[in-house]
Amino acid sequence: MNTWRIAAVVTLAAAGWAPAGLADAPETLPTVEACFLSNSQHHTVVLEVASKDKQRQRGLMNRTALADDAGMLFTYQTERSANHGFWMYQTLIPLDIAYLDKQGVIVSIHTMTPCPSSDGRNCPTYPSGERFWNAVEMNAGFFEARGITAGDQLVWPAEQACQP
Structure with a gap:
């Protein structure tokens, strides 16, 4: 019987099946040290990099906390259109999002609140309002607390400009 169970689990795993909870485990993404440059100040952060469609779609869903930095x-x-936006479906923590141009300059910032609906169609989207190339999500209040605004820049990987 044990041989049969092992064979069944191997077959199901090969087909992409995983036990409840395991399939929802967040993928380990590469990280990069970056910094926001604002009013001659720099704010160093560590960012997970979501560069593939599936990674971007999952984003920070189901996270219960995010470190301050x-x-x-x-x-x-x-480039993404000004109408392209992000949503908070299955996102449990409030977030700020900064939309960035190709050089990492912030073109807009929005605060996003978790969507309690179990139906993603009922969750609002947060469009950038400006064309953008990249976006970065941080804990809600991150940008305001540090005086980071549109026109400031995210540099990654962290370079000499980010050193104190």
């Missing part, structure tokens, strides 16, 4: 960087190979 941690976030997620969403990278794209092409």
Whole structure:
């Protein structure tokens, strides 16, 4: 019987099945040290990098906490329209999002609140309002607390400009 169970589990795993909870485990993403440059100040952060469609779609879903200096960087190979937005479906913590141009300059910032609906169609989207290439999500209040505004820049990986 044990041989049969092992064979069944191996077959199901090969087909992409995983026990409840395991399939929802967040993928380990690469990280990069980056910094926000604002009014001659720098604010160092560690960002998970979501560069593939599936990674960007999952984002920070189902996370219950995020370290103060941690976030997620969403990278794209092409420019996104001003109407392109993010949503908070299955996202449990409030977040700030900064939309960035190709050079990492912030073009807009929004605060996003968790969507309690179990139906994603009922969750609002947060469009950038400006064309953008990348976006970064941090804990809600991160940008305001540090005086980071549109026109400031995110540099990654952290370079000499980010050193104290």
